[in-house]
Amino acid sequence: MKRFTEILNTLKFNFITRSITAVIAIATLVTSCVGGQLGKNNSVEFKNGMVVSAHPEASRVGLNILKSGGNAVDAAVAVQFALAVVYPNAGNLGGGGFLVYRSSTGEISSLDFREKAPAAASRNMYLDSAGNAITDKSLYGPLAAGVPGSVDGMVKAHQKYGRLSWARVVQPALDLALNGYKLTENQARELNGNRADFLKYNPGKEYYIQAEQWKAGDLVKQPDLANTLSLIRDKGRDGFYDGPVAALIEAEMKAGGGMISANDLRSYQAVWRKPVTGTYRGYKVITMPPPSSGGIALMQLLKSVEPYPLSRWGFNADSTVQLIVESERRVYADRATHLGDPDFYSVPQQALLESSYSRLRLENFNWSRATLSSDIQAGKINGKESEETTHFSIVDRDGNAASVTTTLNGSYGSKVFVKGAGFLLNNEMDDFSVKPGTPNMYGLVGGEANSVQPGKRMLSSMTPTILEKDGDLFMIVGTPGGSTIITSVFQTILNVVDFDKSMQAAVNAKKFHHQWLPDEVFVEKGALDSLVALRLQEKGYKITERGPIGRVDAILKTKWGYYQGGADSRGDDTALGW
Numbered sequence: 001m002k003r004f005t006e007i008l009n010t011l012k013f014n015f016i017t018r019s020i021t022a023v024i025a026i027a028t029l030v031t032s033c034v035g036g037q038l039g040k041n042n043s044v045e046f047k048n049g050m051v052v053s054a055h056p057e058a059s060r061v062g063l064n065i066l067k068s069g070g071n072a073v074d075a076a077v078a079v080q081f082a083l084a085v086v087y088p089n090a091g092n093l094g095g096g097g098f099l100v101y102r103s104s105t106g107e108i109s110s111l112d113f114r115e116k117a118p119a120a121a122s123r124n125m126y127l128d129s130a131g132n133a134i135t136d137k138s139l140y141g142p143l144a145a146g147v148p149g150s151v152d153g154m155v156k157a158h159q160k161y162g163r164l165s166w167a168r169v170v171q172p173a174l175d176l177a178l179n180g181y182k183l184t185e186n187q188a189r190e191l192n193g194n195r196a197d198f199l200k201y202n203p204g205k206e207y208y209i210q211a212e213q214w215k216a217g218d219l220v221k222q223p224d225l226a227n228t229l230s231l232i233r234d235k236g237r238d239g240f241y242d243g244p245v246a247a248l249i250e251a252e253m254k255a256g257g258g259m260i261s262a263n264d265l266r267s268y269q270a271v272w273r274k275p276v277t278g279t280y281r282g283y284k285v286i287t288m289p290p291p292s293s294g295g296i297a298l299m300q301l302l303k304s305v306e307p308y309p310l311s312r313w314g315f316n317a318d319s320t321v322q323l324i325v326e327s328e329r330r331v332y333a334d335r336a337t338h339l340g341d342p343d344f345y346s347v348p349q350q351a352l353l354e355s356s357y358s359r360l361r362l363e364n365f366n367w368s369r370a371t372l373s374s375d376i377q378a379g380k381i382n383g384k385e386s387e388e389t390t391h392f393s394i395v396d397r398d399g400n401a402a403s404v405t406t407t408l409n410g411s412y413g414s415k416v417f418v419k420g421a422g423f424l425l426n427n428e429m430d431d432f433s434v435k436p437g438t439p440n441m442y443g444l445v446g447g448e449a450n451s452v453q454p455g456k457r458m459l460s461s462m463t464p465t466i467l468e469k470d471g472d473l474f475m476i477v478g479t480p481g482g483s484t485i486i487t488s489v490f491q492t493i494l495n496v497v498d499f500d501k502s503m504q505a506a507v508n509a510k511k512f513h514h515q516w517l518p519d520e521v522f523v524e525k526g527a528l529d530s531l532v533a534l535r536l537q538e539k540g541y542k543i544t545e546r547g548p549i550g551r552v553d554a555i556l557k558t559k560w561g562y563y564q565g566g567a568d569s570r571g572d573d574t575a576l577g578w
């Protein structure tokens with residue numbers, strides 16, 4: 001039995017590199033012991049719950065919480081803290097994110113724990129005296145950091161929904177920080193690649209710095225981070241936003257010219273917001289409202305393609321790709337103009353979400369040639385209404401579902417560790433439009449709606465999402481990927497709903513992306529067959545190959561009531577169930 005449990009615990013859904021025979025053997029073993037079963041495309045399915053995250057240790061922490069009686073939110077809090085220890089590129093205490101939640105009885109909510117601009121921030125803070133953007137300033141060093149929201153977010157989520165004690169859900173991360181975790185090969189390579197930046201932005205600190213190169217299997221212990229986590233475990237939000245940790249953040253700001261003050265920290269509050277909801281081909285979509293652009297943009301994309309017979313055209317057929325690209329072009333143009341923090345800017349949410357609006361936007365689309373982005377502006381709205389992030393998806397035994405995307409923005413955020421506290425600060429300030437029309441690190445442009453203002457949240461693309469079918473849970477989905485987040489979530493949903501793929505196949509499927517500006521279709525190598533690419537090029541589409549798009553971690557509930565995991569094979573992502 002111990003051996004079966006071990007197999008279960010280490011089972012990853014990275015089937016591309018595994019032989020089908022091995023999978024069948026493992027699945028049979030699992031089926032006979034703990035209720036896993038072999039599903040579509042040889043994916044292993046579980047009955048009692050599942051965790052899919054970017055790191056095997058974090059998934060293990062989440063699964064243990066579920067097995068010991070914790071619910072989806074208990075597991076989400078434990079996974080968030082575990083990722084802050086074992087996945088420093090994006091897991092965080094010093095960043096922010098969003099949670100979309102659906103209870104087994106259909107109650108829905110969304111929590112905004114996005115970072116905020118410090119009170120001392122101002123519109124032109126990243127411009128030089130000639131008015132030009134100095135992009136390095138919003139990307140690196142303490143000045144790039146917004147006021148972190150993750151710890152307050154976890155406290156609020158746990159207060160509202162948690163079942164286990166707070167100490168119980170924080171402890172596994174603390175144990176990982178104290179006792180150490182083993183680097184994966186990807187992590188060792190990324191840490192080695194960031195050595196120069198870590199040294200540059202962290203004089204006198206030794207976090208993730210050692211004389212030799214990192215290699216897979218190296219054990220990393222983080223005593224300062226363990227100390228910070230013990231304060232959070234014992235004092236809740238005050239363990240982070242007040243007392244020694246807050247003082248260390250403030251000291252870091254003073255030493256490096258940052259702006260976050262003790263008062264910014266003390267006054268930070270995560271906010272419960274009404275989720276964006278809509279329907280797509282009979283499925284109910286529950287997703288994140290502003291200050292994420294993700295939910296509105298996702299709904300606009302789904303509504304744009306809904307009138308068309310995608311499943312008849314086929315996955316990545318030329319008509320499918322063309323329609324998706326033209327929809328994305330228009331939706332991202334809207335994003336640049338109309339979306340921002342709703343506490344500061346009146347977002348025309350209802351108008352953008354009208355199905356008729358999305359249909360109207362596609363009216364000037366010509367099948368015989370590409371629309372030029374220079375001919376597309378944001379749609380007219382009548383009247384105003386009042387590359388590192390990580391996503392994890394969790395479902396518990398009762399069917400409660402948590403969809404969480406969390407980030408430091410760039411990989412390892414601002415690259416600044418808080419001395420003595422052992423965690424990285426975000427560089428989320430770059431998600432503001434630092435100057436109208438100047439692209440940020442993801443090439444996204446914006447204007448007034450997303451200008452820098454004190455206390456304002458920067459616009460995000462993060463799109464944690466849950467789908468329902470016939471009043472029951474259907475899918476939990478989300479991904480990192482900056483501007484490509486929205487299209488990756490969108491295409492993953494289409495892959496299941498329109499193209500009938502299993503969760504794992506939908507996640508692994510190659511993706512493509514258009515974001516209005518630049519006027520290019522970015523494609524993962526192998527996403528389009530050469531004939532499709534040629535036909536699109538003949539119509540005037542500029543096709544540019546790029547690296548991986550998305551790292552989706554998702555869960556699908558099958559019609560037989562089993563959970564199918566989709567852990568992205570582009571990373572170390574791991575689905576564990578029971």
Ligand code: DON
Pocket residue numbers: 387388389390407408409410428431459460461462479480481482483485
């Ligand atoms: O909130 C956003 O949209 C970005 N800060 C997300 C960054 C991201 O996904 C980086 N991942 N590769």
